[in-house]
Amino acid sequence: MGEKVLMKGNEAIGEAAIRANCKAFFGYPITPQTEVAAYMSRKMPKIGRVFLQAESEVAAINMVYGAAGTGVRCMTSSSSPGISLKSEGISYIAGAELPCVIINIVRGGPGLGSIQPAQSDYFQATKGGAHGDFKMPVFAPSSIQEMVDLIQDAFDVADTYRNPCMIMGDGMLGQMMEPVEFKERPKKELPEKTWAANSLGDRKEHNVINSLYLKPEDLEKHNFKLVDKYKEIEKNEVRYELYNCEGEKDLIIVAYGTTSRICKNVIKMAKEEGLNIGLIRPITLWPYPTEAFEKTIDHTKCGYISVEMSCGQMVEDVRLASNGRKPVYFYGRTGGMVPHPEDILNKIKEIVGGVK
Known part of the structure; x- marks a missing residue:
């Protein structure tokens, strides 16, 4: 070191x-x-x-x-x-x-x-x-x-x-x-x-x-x-991180950059409430890591949620990568507002509860 x-x-x-x-x-x-x-x-x-x-x-x-x-x-x-x-x-x-x-x-x-x-x-x-x-x-x-x-x-x-x-x-x-x-x-x-x-x-x-x-x-x-x-x-040159994606998941978050750090905390908070959530973190936004979805598509019960500091831009690539095989949801803040972990978790609970 x-x-x-x-x-x-x-x-x-x-x-x-x-x-x-x-x-x-x-x-x-x-x-x-x-x-x-x-x-x-x-x-x-x-x-x-x-x-x-x-x-x-x-x-x-x-x-x-x-x-x-x-x-x-x-x-x-x-x-x-x-x-x-x-x-x-x-x-x-x-x-x-x-x-x-x-x-x-x-x-x-x-x-x-x-x-x-x-x-x-x-x-x-x-x-x-x-x-x-x-x-x-x-x-x-x-x-x-x-x-x-x-x-x-x-x-x-x-x-x-x-x-x-x-x-x-x-x-x-x-x-x-x-x-x-x-x-x-x-x-x-x-x-x-x-x-x-x-x-x-x-x-x-x-x-x-x-x-x-x-x-x-x-x-x-x-x-x-x-x-x-x-x-x-x-x-x-495709690069990505799979975080807590082993085995069956209730839902998988897709997030990059600073937002992905927030989402890792959300995953810990969700675990305390009995929810098993994973994360796909694209490191290359282009080329987009579609193979990460191939590896996880059969292991997410409720699909994917794209969490972004935008009105919903990457969500389109998430939909393309999942190709209609699983639902894709979105949660975002914009204009310089940063997503709050509690708000992301509430959205996840709303999705998972609704599907169950």
């Missing part, structure tokens, strides 16, 4: 990215993630790396596009409305097949909404988030330690598949403090970046970084190539 240090979530993101060999950070301040940029502004210049506060979110993501094209590890961070502004650039990056990491510390919406925590960017992150046929892996940590670990994973996945990756946490994860350990990890074997626009790798030809295809047959061919890549990601 290494030494643990007490860090705010946003600052831990910055430190984890530095240790993952992020060479350039481009961002713009927005609550509740501004400390990511503030931390990088202090640390990156001291170690000979690039920190640049752009004039806007649009500028920041296009700077990421340029830096990623040279093959260096680069990152940006923002919160909800800022991610919306970056969406065009994210699509360009995906179309040009460039690796980068995007942090979204989600706040309440729509519009300016609030600076309180939310999970209402689920659709934006997992259903494209911008124009065109593209996807990006989305990691949803439930603790600051897991967020730190997933930063390294996100950079590795981005480099492996030449694709943008997102870490999506909520405002609570960004602002809270927890002990974290920065673990020494074995270096992963990654593909050589012979595609880059500089001299990385053994290049045989001039590289052009672009996402423009004027001939429709060429763009279709490119899109089918991307689809094949996304299928590989779906095959290799």
Whole structure:
């Protein structure tokens, strides 16, 4: 075990990215993630790396596009409305097949909404988030330690598949403090970046970084190539946790991020009242862990309940994964309100009592 240090979530993101060999950070301040940029502004210049506060979110993501094209590890961070502004650039990056990491510390919406925590960017992150046929892996940590670990994973996945990756946490994860350990990890074997626009790798030809295809047959061919890549990601990069899912269950909760931590307490409270409840915690929101439902579908009496800090976004993926075989219920708070354990438990008792 290494030494643990007490860090705010946003600052831990910055430190984890530095240790993952992020060479350039481009961002713009927005609550509740501004400390990511503030931390990088202090640390990156001291170690000979690039920190640049752009004039806007649009500028920041296009700077990421340029830096990623040279093959260096680069990152940006923002919160909800800022991610919306970056969406065009994210699509360009995906179309040009460039690796980068995007942090979204989600706040309440729509519009300016609030600076309180939310999970209402689920659709934006997992259903494209911008124009065109593209996807990006989305990691949803439930603790600051897991967020730190997933930063390294996100950079590795981005480099492996030449694709943008997102870490999506909520405002609570960004602002809270927890002990974290920065673990020494074995270096992963990654593909050589012979595609880059500089001299990385053994290049045989001039590289052009672009996402423009004027001939429709060429763009279709490119899109089918991307689809094949996304299928590989779906095959290799699904991550989830099954918590208390052994044997028969009265009901299984599906929750991610901070909400899943609350739900683990709900499961303990339910046990005291004679209810046997499990939890599926998606760690990748895309690719979605449908196999977790295959493993549990025959062991839940009353089906599943999606618990979210939104008006009901992930519940659609829960319904798709269960595919009509079991009922799917929903409980959510929104606008920056955090679900209370007692309220979740009351909803569970209402479902289980109603079915029984």
